Amino acid sequence: MAPDSTAAPQVSVPAYARAAADYAPSSHPDASGALVTAVRPDSPAYDAGLEPGMRVLAVNGEALTDMVVWLWESADEYAELEVLDPRDGTVAAAELERMPGEDWGVEFDGAVFDGMRTCVNACAFCFMTMLPKGMRRSLYLRDDDYRLSFLQGNFVTLTNMDDEDVADAVRRHLSPMNVSLHAVTPEVRRRLMGANAARGMEVLGRLMEAGIEIHAQIVLCPGVNDGEELDRTLAFAEANPAITSMGIVPLGFTAHQRRFERSYSDDPAAARAVIEQVRPYRERARERCGRAVFQLSDEFYLDARLPVPPAEEYDGYPQYYDGIGMIRSYLDDTAALRAEGGRLADISAALARAGLRLAVVSGEGAADTVRRLVGPGGLDGEVIAVANRFFGGNVNVTGLICGVDLLGQLAADLTGVMLIVPNVIFNADGRTLDGYHQDDITRELDGRGARTLVASTMPYELARTLERELALG
Structure with missing residues (x-):
């Protein structure tokens, strides 16, 4: 039978879910279900007749759109699948059973199965602002897919989550979730994220109240959300312990867009000023909970012409896939x-x-x-x-x-x-x-x-x- 929907299963995301940079559309937008890429011999999946090339359309009656559905519905020792065999176009049921602690022995093509790929390990807001308008439309990045925040480390603004989405995230305990906070003052948030910016703050509050751990992010735009607004945003994070890490990264700009009033990449003094502004928050966090919490991206240290901090300053690299600590790890x-x-x-x-x-x-x-x-x-x-x-x-x-x-x-x-x-x-x-x-x-x-x-x-x-x-x- 399907797992108890009131419990939050302890699941881990497979390594292959983070193995590719899924920032462009799939070449198979009409494909449905999860493409089976590998089946381990003598595994439960092998015993049930699954083979590479087949597509799993549903698990326990729920359409298989992404790894969240798979991890949730297959958390027990039994799962009933609906499987498409592309060789003859037939759809058949397959029953999987396993021993406690045994894995199913099946691998899928990535973490998202509904025909669209999206940005991974990068904030969609930051990335979209760097693209010419024509490319933004053609790539169709979904910056508010909250499931991808859990699965692949995407930073999402939460602004497009409706009440059903919030309930789903809470019910499945999709934690941690990576959230693009950027700012807390309503007018600044509207400038950065549009008319639904207030919804993002409302949803964030509900997720934190439900015990969802938050890895937050600020994309720092000179003259917009820096200075006093940065202090307000950092203070908000400081007051909410559910925010266990806060990454601060500089905005990237391209030749296709108007530059902000300044750029940290050509102003070392401005980059150093940001580092110093964040320093007291880091120090207080260390005293309070033993972690720095507030993490500056590698670019700030490069722009400031300063060495990156030692490994112990990164607290286990909670925002590694946001580019924070990559240089230190590499060195x-x-x-x-x-x-x-x-x-x-x-x-x-x-x-x-x-x-x-x-x-x-x-x-x-x-x-x-x-x-x-x-x-x-x-x-x-x-x-x-x-x-x-x-x-x-x-x-x-x-x-x-x-x-x-x-x-x-x-x-x-x-x-x-x-x-x-x-x-x-x-x-x-x-x-x-x-x-x-x-x-x-x-x-x-x-x-x-x-x-x-x-x-x-x-x-x-x-x-x-x-x-x-x-x-x-």
């Missing part, structure tokens, strides 16, 4: 790899024996950090910083590299190059923000003589990828 992982003794040297020697030169693609913002791993004292090779000319402005993060810039700025002759293209530039359908498909990019670069690998450029993941490709260990 620490690089230092740990260098301290292992010989591992990086072995990879470099294997590349030399194979007659290959390592080149790792990066956005301009992270290039110097990646050079701590790929460069003197680390892996022999070079980091190629790709400028984001497609968006322009101050957009310099690796995840927003577009295909036209990647192909346009890499050399025409890449003979003998082991080229690492970061996997974060592709969405769940393997496309960049400007529509280039991963296969086409790989084919083009291989045609220039490269041995192209699409992979994570995080230190340990990159090392493992190279060791596998070079048949080491």
